[in-house]
Amino acid sequence: MKRKRKDQRTKAKGLRAYVALVYAFLFAPIVVLVLFSFNDSRRNAAWQGFTTRWYGELINDGPVLDALANTMKIALVATVLATVMGALAAYALTRYRFRGSGLYNGAIYVPLVIPEIVFGVALLSGFNAAGVSLSLQTLIVAHVAFMISFVIVIVRARMSGFDRALEEAAMDLGANEFQTFLLVTLPFMAPGIIAGGLLAFVLSFDDFVITFFNSGVGNTTLPLKVYSMVKFGVTPEINAISVFMLTFSSLLLLLSWRIQRQSGKPVVTDEE
């Protein structure tokens, strides 16, 4: 018995070392980016000393700031649209059982499983066939199309823990259906809606592939700007933008998970 336990521990030691290496693999590139965003050298990978110069240059870089502004505009409007529509849909799908709900459930998963590039070129072709020229508005429309499903999945996860007796009680106490929704159901859904909205915002903020195909001329977003800069060569400014984007997204994600956890859902179920 004793020998077996010791045997287990040594086995787990090998596993632990392997897992540590896998985590190192996951984070080494990110650490490298952060490190070199502070490296006082334009050309190569040798360490030349600490500087915040590259971040300073970003703040004065007009095109980068324009791209950031576009990204924020798109993400804000698309998030509001996707969150409102997604929350309503999630409510309908969990609250009611009706004929055809299976079909709706299936439809929601299509944007999650379709290859992103196919989504991107299909939208481009669709806009083209409809004679719509590409603009910030078409980008917002495109972003909403891939964000809704994520919002629905997260709000639905929250709704699955809802006790319908609360609604019954509210109505027994004289509330009508709309008041019940507004005063009982909606407050319960709220953490799911906020968490889903934050996640949707991150997806829009970071989206490259769908934006790449549907941006047209002059609607550069931050990921598109990074892409075109990378095509010209590696610069410390790109590292600085990258670190900014990773930090910004991570903070929103952590906030989203925190809200979901506080509302009683373990972290694992949030992802899809």
Next chain:
Amino acid sequence: MDRFRGHSFLVANVLLAPTMLWLTLFLVLPLLVIFVYSFGGRGAYGEVELGFSLSNYTKAFSPLWLPVILRSFAFAGIATVLTLALGYPLAYFIAIYGGAKKNIFLILIMLPFWTSYLIRTYSWIVILRTEGVINTSLSWLGVISGPLDLLNTPFSVVLGLTYGFLPFMTLPLYASLEKLDKSLLEAAQDLGANRLWTLLRVTLPLSLPGVVAGTLLTFIPAVGDFVTPDLLGGPDTLMIGNVIQQQFLSARDWAYGSALSFSLMAILLVGIFLYVRKMGSEDLM
């Protein structure tokens, strides 16, 4: 009991209407458009000439382009196997030994999962390029005299795919290992199985739905990926995604690009459909 039942069908449909309208207009119809385009041809000015010809599909699988499709499947396949080799022990460790720090371990996997794929791919350029971290370090150490060609090779593309999709593999694996009844593992060991035998005969079969789900979630986006081969690859590492991008943005043969897109999607959706029929959708989402 249910006071909503009388008009629930109506209310539910009204609430679902905006989402379904949006998905119809901006997903279903666009997919129909590329489906129609895929039977057309390229006009003199790069516009799509509608028609009914299968030539785009025969072209996609012709000797000229078949290697691209095969390469996409090969690269994605190798990357999937590698993510499984890296991700399974990782998921197993978190599920069995994670303890109180389980959520921290998971968050460390989910952060890369949700943050910019573009930037995570770009980070490998910084590491692999001629003046990159590896070449600079190795020549400083005197190990190499000239820089190694690490970037724009099949190696860098497969590495990039493996790195990019590791979280996609690990999370469903974790979901299925987490559900595993730990007393079964103890039972196997009490009955005299060693740890390897327990792993092969108990843990692995029970986590098979997670393995298949992770494989699909990795393989599908990896086959169609174009960011990785575009940034980390070269002319001899073209994948389907690159060709689709070229047809739409530079060659302007949208009909052919549509046929490629549709073929890619059809192959993958059939794979998912078969999976869901066999295993259910639980571990996939």
